Amino acid sequence: MSAFLSYLVSGIAVGCGFALIGSGLVIIHRVTHVVNLSQGMYAVVAALSAATFLAAGLPHGVAELCAVLVAVVAGLLTGLVAIGRRGTTPLSSLIITFAVGIFAYAVEVLTWGDQPRSFPGLPGAIEIANVRVQEQYLLVVVASAAIFLALDLFFERAYLGKALSACSSNPYAARVVGIDVTRMGLFAFALGGALGGLAGVLLGPLRPTSFDSDVSLVIEGFAAAILGGLTRPILALMGGLLLGVAEAMVAGYVNGSYQTDVALVLMLAVMIGQTARRPSLDAEGQ
Amino acid sequence: MKRPPRTHRVVAVVAVVTLVLPAVLRESALSVYILLELAAIVTVGVSLLMGYAGQVSLGQAAFYASGANAAALLSLHGFPTGIGLLVAPIVAAVFALIVGIPLLRLRGHHLAFATLATQLIYLSMVGRMHLTGGDIGLQGIPPLTLGPFVLHADRNYAYLAWAALALVVLITHNVMTSRPGRALRALATSEVAAESSGVPVGRYKLAVFALAAGFAGLAGGIYAFYVGYVAPGSFPVLLSFEYVVMAVVGGLGTIEGALVGAALVTVVVQSLNQVATLGGMPSYAPIVLSYAAYSGLLIVAVLFLPQGIVDKERLRALATRWRARWTTPR
Numbered sequence: 001m002s003a004f005l006s007y008l009v010s011g012i013a014v015g016c017g018f019a020l021i022g023s024g025l026v027i028i029h030r031v032t033h034v035v036n037l038s039q040g041m042y043a044v045v046a047a048l049s050a051a052t053f054l055a056a057g058l059p060h061g062v063a064e065l066c067a068v069l070v071a072v073v074a075g076l077l078t079g080l081v082a083i084g085r086r087g088t089t090p091l092s093s094l095i096i097t098f099a100v101g102i103f104a105y106a107v108e109v110l111t112w113g114d115q116p117r118s119f120p121g122l123p124g125a126i127e128i129a130n131v132r133v134q135e136q137y138l139l140v141v142v143a144s145a146a147i148f149l150a151l152d153l154f155f156e157r158a159y160l161g162k163a164l165s166a167c168s169s170n171p172y173a174a175r176v177v178g179i180d181v182t183r184m185g186l187f188a189f190a191l192g193g194a195l196g197g198l199a200g201v202l203l204g205p206l207r208p209t210s211f212d213s214d215v216s217l218v219i220e221g222f223a224a225a226i227l228g229g230l231t232r233p234i235l236a237l238m239g240g241l242l243l244g245v246a247e248a249m250v251a252g253y254v255n256g257s258y259q260t261d262v263a264l265v266l267m268l269a270v271m272i273g274q275t276a277r278r279p280s281l282d283a284e285g286q
Numbered sequence: 287m288k289r290p291p292r293t294h295r296v297v298a299v300v301a302v303v304t305l306v307l308p309a310v311l312r313e314s315a316l317s318v319y320i321l322l323e324l325a326a327i328v329t330v331g332v333s334l335l336m337g338y339a340g341q342v343s344l345g346q347a348a349f350y351a352s353g354a355n356a357a358a359l360l361s362l363h364g365f366p367t368g369i370g371l372l373v374a375p376i377v378a379a380v381f382a383l384i385v386g387i388p389l390l391r392l393r394g395h396h397l398a399f400a401t402l403a404t405q406l407i408y409l410s411m412v413g414r415m416h417l418t419g420g421d422i423g424l425q426g427i428p429p430l431t432l433g434p435f436v437l438h439a440d441r442n443y444a445y446l447a448w449a450a451l452a453l454v455v456l457i458t459h460n461v462m463t464s465r466p467g468r469a470l471r472a473l474a475t476s477e478v479a480a481e482s483s484g485v486p487v488g489r490y491k492l493a494v495f496a497l498a499a500g501f502a503g504l505a506g507g508i509y510a511f512y513v514g515y516v517a518p519g520s521f522p523v524l525l526s527f528e529y530v531v532m533a534v535v536g537g538l539g540t541i542e543g544a545l546v547g548a549a550l551v552t553v554v555v556q557s558l559n560q561v562a563t564l565g566g567m568p569s570y571a572p573i574v575l576s577y578a579a580y581s582g583l584l585i586v587a588v589l590f591l592p593q594g595i596v597d598k599e600r601l602r603a604l605a606t607r608w609r610a611r612w613t614t615p616r
Binding site: 037090272 | 392404575
């Protein structure tokens, strides 16, 4: 029983990380219709930056914040290349974001080398119902809950958030009422960078990060997001939690090396299931 | 429809030059040349799939790997190596048929992610199976024996890959100029419109997916015999990325584009590699430069050369202008 609970907690924590990456994908996709294949890269960049900043003597909190800012810049740069040029189709932009992710490999290897790195998070562990839970897991869960709450408020209440939603529901009408759709797209990329970066600094102490961790991160984030049909961040949270727990259970009870395959197979099954339910004319209209 | 004779002349010149090259290239350049030919075989398929039929594949290296694994396994278990080479494209095509039936319902970015996922699942399965040697892979693959000829020298593999590439180009050309080719063109624009004009969309998409995979499997089979060992690490996601770069840089949907793209990208990356391995460069320089080169080329091509380097319209305009200049009486 206690083993089950500890798998559950670690699954929820890791799932929150997937959900953060997935919600970045969702926000960018909603506003620009681009699926951002470099979304995992922001987490990698943030985790590696955080390790460097901490090693340079910055206190916890400040180092992580700076690392997230680096990820925001990375997101903004991706957006500039992917949608900055007028007339780039979403599928071309997807290929560009893939290329940006690979380009980031070059920068990351130059800056941090090709070995995986980790950095300390919250060191302690507390006892809940006879189960030892690392405080870092709790931090991930609490921080993610706060972030998703803030996202929800942002999209419901803030003017900027409403403008972003306007761009996603009807770009033409948004432009008519004076919203700069391209600028909103860039903002979405920056926000996506921030969410990816947050995932990176939260998960960094839990799993070592190397420059090519981004492929599995973006796949897991996409799997989380696709469960909600790439439409709402909160559905990405549900998807992320489901995926994180499923992976932790498979790793705990079956075999650790199968856990990424769980994400992949789940993602394929969900995508195929969703397509089967949707008439093809709908899909082409997008 | 007869092709104009000028095209024949170009094809003949290219064929002669590429056949002479293996005889004059040095050892190290020859291995680059063979890998270029193999990449070109895969890229022709990718270009047909992405540019002509409008289906994205970011996991083409999985089919390359399946061909390599099939050829390696058969020849290590005592089958004639010729059978291994013959089976490699068939295995890859059947693999594509099996995954294609569910996956090809997906479109655009869903299909892109699904093909990427297919490759990751394939690699992790192969990395865990005893049969395929796990992460270490399969070693000691015998050289290819075709009838009385044992292919030992690199030069032989260069000619073998040349023949395979020629076959692939011929098949692709025939597909493109046939009735199914026009149907593919139509379904790339709108599947619904194609379907309502009587194109069996599902079956055609599956067929072209399997065909492109078969090309990749054939190249993979030759690769296995040429290199002599195959491991999951030989087929990273970056390899699939490489094929997309080559196809996009050259110009999607054309044979010339795929060939020029494969050649150009290989030459650029290899030249950078030469620079990076000069004395005084850090040990990580080659890998950093190749990442930067692949991604830089792809971004520039997508943004500024949407038709690729081999842009027929532009080339035709150039040719007309030149011809006008040469034929004007002085």
